[in-house]
Amino acid sequence: MTPFDSREFRRALGAFPTGVTVITTCDAGGKPYGVTANSFSSVSLDPPLILWSQSTTSSSYPAFRDCDRFVVNILADHQVHVSNQFAKSGADKFREVPVTAGLGGVPVIDDCAAHLECVKVAAYPGGDHVVYLGQVEKIFRSGHHSLAFGDGKYLRTYAHDLGEVGSQTGAAGLDSLKAQRMALAALPDICERIGQRTVGIAVWGNQGATIIGWEPSTHPVSPYLQAGVVVSLTQSATGIAFAAFMPPGQTQAAIDEELQARVRSGQPDTGQFAQRVAETLHHGLARAVGAAASPRHQVKVNAFSAPVYDASGNMVLAISTTCEAERLAPDWDGPVPAALREAARELSLRLGYPAGASLLAG
Template identity: 70%
Template sequence: MDFDSRQLRQVLGAFPTGVTVVTTIDDAGKPYGVTANSFSSVSLDPPLILWSQSMKSTSHHAFRDAERFVVNIMADDQVHVANQFAKSGDDKFSGIAVRPGLGGVPIIDGSAAYLECVKVAAYPGGDHTVFIGKVEHIDRAPRDSLAFGDGRYKVTFAHDLGGRVAGVEGASTLQALEAVRLASAALPQICEEIGQRTLGLAVWGSHGPTIVRWEASQHPVSPHLQTGVVVSLTQSATGRAFAAFMDADSTAAAVARELESRAVSGDPDNGRLACSIAESREHGIARAVGAAPSQRHQVIVNAFSAPVFDASGQMVLALSTTCRADLLAPEWNGPVPAALLQAARKLSARLGHSPVRRGTCVPTN
């Protein structure tokens, strides 16, 4: 072989799977459980499934000798359950809500689905045992399933996005909703790609750019993150992204009102927004470089915001990162804005968008 076990694991990780916790009990009624993603269907008639377990597992003897087992398919909010059953120990069921199923085998509450099985065969498979089960009872809950691939947990979403639906009233709105769903599912991975910095998702609401989702990070900008917040069109990176890349007919009135309000309060724009819009279009991404403590976060912040477009070329949302200025360099070509822009372009491509390079502009005083 021209590969080792580590390389094989990496290649197998390119095939995402669901996540299950398989449970059983021994003759004394003691419950056992183990996290497994080696689960698959075998036959519909008769209804057969399989899963495999390492022979080195401390619970292998229990599953080897048991007559029954339950495959609990994890929901996307059950990462803690999957982690708990993936570890060795005698207290795996501690704090986990279960109920007895057929033969008294535990069923884990909150799972996306479960299959109660009687074991019909067990075969050696290298360092694993492959168990075949005949399905006797099933249930499916209205929950999204947890996934695993490339060595990390993931969330699942439908690959059903495309252009506007011709002739359908409100199709663009449906497209925007699908974009938010797609982006929300991708936020954890994007957060990791930009170095675990605060990541937000914004849409154009009835009052302007509105934050609809924050992704937790290892470097939170502050404890004052809220959804439903309308941000400044002219001074925040998110707002500038909408001002630069959204249809001008949709933003012009709101921009004019904000500039007028700033002028009345003694903070005239003096062409700074026009310069910012031109720079944003040149680089494909908007930014705001903090010169004073943010009123919301109470720290000096730098921020970048990348637009996401649908198949018709309309901006449907903004992908934004906000971070303390000392942890996020303001350069346009830095690694964080580059990764953020790349993530936004991937989301746009999933929505059927073909990018078009915009023009440039020279700032004026």
């Protein structure tokens, strides 16, 4: 056997993302117990059996060892705080967590993605853990998306293969709301792929190119990241991406208004915008190089932005990354813009954009 330590083993296991559950029970006196666990799996459909495992050093181990029933609460993606609370020891884990009494009085956590009420049928030793086998007697499934966990962090789940979804929405392809949800769910992975740099999503709104979400990374570009910000169409990488890749009929009036405002302020554009659009069309993504400190972030930043298309070839959103200039080289063909362009391409394909079509024109 090749030797490895527990840290290496844990890292290897982290390559297998799982859902997140809180297992609840109560003792003979009715005192509730709960513990966060991702060691949950289905076993059998007939009879309906599931299993989960618990460390024998857990403070709640005696309660689960002696209980007759337990509930598997499968957490929804808005319940990170619930997972964190039940992962701690010694605290009042049920504080401010709404529950309902289930079969046998076992607490069922409200607003989960699903829950399974079980009778314990067996327990098996497994090293420093014990494996519990439960028969499911009652189930519930809500419409919430499930919370996931992998590589030591919480994750959002989204469909890898959309199948026939795009064709079900008509000629316009997948609607904008679904595209936004998919892109927002992918942000943590995109942030990781581009080297832990701040990444955001923007859509075309009533006022122009509008940021709807950020993934700030482990080194946020600044504390001033906000959703709802309308960005410049002529100066920002995100805005230039929309100016270049959306049909002119949708953007030209806003572009003209911004250029005219620059003239009125004594800072007329002298051809830089047209050059930026031409470069953007050539490279398949937009770029903004910070010559001075950003008024919003108060540091000098560089940025790139790549378009995402739907099944009909319409640009539905932009993925953008912005970072301190010293951490993000302005090279068009650097690893960060290449990874951002690839992430946008993959999202476009998930939205039904034809695999063989060029992504350089909207």
